[in-house]
Amino acid sequence: MNQQTTQTLVKRRLASKSIAILQDWDLYLLAIPGVLYFVIFKYLPMWGVLLSFEDYSPFLGFWESPWVGFKHFITLFTYEHFWELLRNTLLISFYQLLFFFPVPIILALLLNEVRYLVFKKLVQSVIYLPHFISWVVIASMTYVLLSGGGVVNHLIQASGGHTINFLSAPEMFRILIVSQDIWKEAGWGTIIYLAALSSVDPMLYEAAVVDGANRWQQMWHITLPSIRSTIIILLLLRLGHVLDVGFEQIFLMLNTLVQNVGDVFETFVYTKGLVGGQFSFASAVGLFKSVISLIIVAGANWLTKKSGEEGIY
Structure with a gap:
């Protein structure tokens, strides 16, 4: 399979997915609150694990606190x-x-x-x-x-x-x-x-x-x-x-x-x-x-x- 054929197949798949999304746009719209919930309350807080490798100080903040590795x-x-x-x-x-x-x-x-x-x-x-x-x-x-x-x-x-x-x-x-x-x-x-x-x-x-x-x-x-x-x-x-x-x-x-x-x-x-x-x-x-x-x-x-x-x- 040459490169041109591969690109054609990729474009067709993307087009079919876009059509599916447009056809069921109302269902995807209903899913947005649930997706936002997991992104905001489940995935974004994962950055907090970096505190485990810092000597965190509220006065210095998240990014300015000194890095201590596996000390804790x-x-x-x-x-x-x-x-x-x-x-x-x-x-x-x-x-x-x-x-x-x-x-x-x-x-x-x-x-x-x-x-x-x-x-x-x-x-x-x-x-x-x-x-x-x-x-x-x-x-x-x-x-x-x-x-x-x-x-x-x-x-x-x-x-x-x-x-x-x-x-x-x-x-x-x-x-x-x-x-x-x-x-x-x-x-x-x-x-x-x-x-x-x-x-x-x-x-x-x-x-x-x-x-x-x-x-x-x-x-x-x-x-x-x-x-x-x-x-x-x-x-x-x-x-x-x-x-x-x-x-x-x-x-x-x-x-x-x-x-x-x-x-x-x-x-x-x-x-x-x-x-x-x-x-x-x-x-x-x-x-x-x-x-x-x-x-x-x-x-x-x-x-x-x-x-x-x-x-x-």
Whole structure:
């Protein structure tokens, strides 16, 4: 193929694309607000990662602050509590993945088996309403229920037992965090799985009944395989936030007695960045989290494709 033929093909492709854009100009016009949102709030702020390699000063500005290279990363990796922060973050994230992630799937499977539509809608509404409650309110409820003079301890004392320090016991902190996550977000997470279940062909269940399959066998051999791709995609997306365990929730539940098990990267960034004024150091911690999350997602996506499933990219 000579150069002239190549140029002709390129011109034809550009012309066909231009015609397509002109024909669907209204659709592209509708897409502009979404594109602008991602450009302004997602892509332009990426320039902020340069703070990680500077000793940023608000008085000198972004471009005039001195360049220090990997100084802040070295400071982070040699920080005396770095491994404690990493351990706390990974453990809480692991517990959320182990105990919280399956709950919406189980709830969706149970709701899918309910045949009384009114009862099904009522239960679904009740379990996803906590999603709209702020973490401040949930933390306040937790203190009212589980503090030393809270409702639960009053009931324990009334039954002849001893007061339990739920909020100040380090061994209870991670249990409380995961329990709050389950109560607040599990019902909301069922929406996606219920939507996936609605696309399952009812004829598959009818054929299974003819073959003598019971409800458990139908769920195991039809329902779960039908939503497997949805589960994998949501799992991959969750792995992308493996170092994001929820700043607001952790911050509201944290106290000096559980600091050694509850202090995570997000609270550390708040303490060093916003409170301590070490903006460049806090930016370096954020970039470190992003890189680790990207590596985990890329690795999990690669393993997913190797196993024959579709990944997220």
